[in-house]
Structure formats: C-alpha cells, structure tokens
Amino acid sequence: MLDIFQKNSVKKIARVLPPALVKAFEKKSYYSIEEVKSVFAGALKTNHNIEYAFAMFCLQSEFEDLEFESTYDDLRAIVSKKCFGGWLHFNFDSLLDYSKRSKTWSEGGFFGGDGSCGDGGCGGGE
Numbered sequence: 001m002l003d004i005f006q007k008n009s010v011k012k013i014a015r016v017l018p019p020a021l022v023k024a025f026e027k028k029s030y031y032s033i034e035e036v037k038s039v040f041a042g043a044l045k046t047n048h049n050i051e052y053a054f055a056m057f058c059l060q061s062e063f064e065d066l067e068f069e070s071t072y073d074d075l076r077a078i079v080s081k082k083c084f085g086g087w088l089h090f091n092f093d094s095l096l097d098y099s100k101r102s103k104t105w106s107e108g109g110f111f112g113g114d115g116s117c118g119d120g121g122c123g124g125g126e
Contacts, residue, residue: 036058
C-alpha cells in the first residue's frame with residue numbers, strides 16, 4: 001500500500017500538515033475534506049497518499065463518502081504504527097504535537113519506548 005520511496009510518506013504528512021492546517025484555518029479537532037485537499041496540495045505538491053491525510057484530519061463519515069479502497073480504521077492503524085508506536089487514540093492535538101516534536105527529533109516522534117504518551121500529553125481521546 002505505502003511505498004517508502006514514494007513522495008508523501010505517512011510521517012511526512014503527519015509532520016507537515018498539522019501546522020499548515022492551523023495556519024490556514026485555525027486549530028480545529030477536524031477539518032473538512034476540502035480544507036485538507038487545499039493544504040495538502042500546497043504543502044506537499046502532489047496528492048500521493050492524500051487518503052492518509054483524510055483519515056488523520058477529517059471525520060470518519062466524510063472519509064467514507066470518498067469510497068477509498070482502504071478503510072478509515074485501516075489507514076489510522078497505519079498512522080498509529082508509523083507515528084505513535086501503535087497508539088490508536090491519536091487526534092489532532094497529538095498529531096500537532098508529533099509535528100512539533102518531529103522538527104526537533106528529525107524522523108523521531110515516538111512518545112516513549114512503548115508508543116505511549118508517557119506523561120499523558122498526547123491530546124486526550126478520539
């Protein structure tokens with residue numbers, strides 16, 4: 001499904017999009033499909049793997065209207081594995097935190113060795 005040598009890896013999307021979404025539309029819990037499309041195209045220059053961005057930043061009901069081959073839950077499970085050590089309860093706050101931490105740690109982003117938040121600062125529930 002995801003070729004690590006292609007543009008717009010899951011980690012890159014998680015690093016680049018949260019601050020770009022906040023800059024363009026203010027901080028929200030969820031963004032519309034159109035908001036994510038506009039920021040994705042501007043920030044990443046190609047639509048490759050945009051379905052991951054929709055699963056990260058949009059409501060599940062809006063994602064399902066798009067009828068991708070992969071499910072919302074499947075894509076979020078991949079994001080949780082790639083960015084949060086398997087922690088499935090990430091939300092926009094935890095993605096924004098990941099983005100900030102990744103800038104400091106380069107390709108890092110794990111919240112402790114077990115993929116948990118450690119201090120509980122990952123942004124709460126779904």
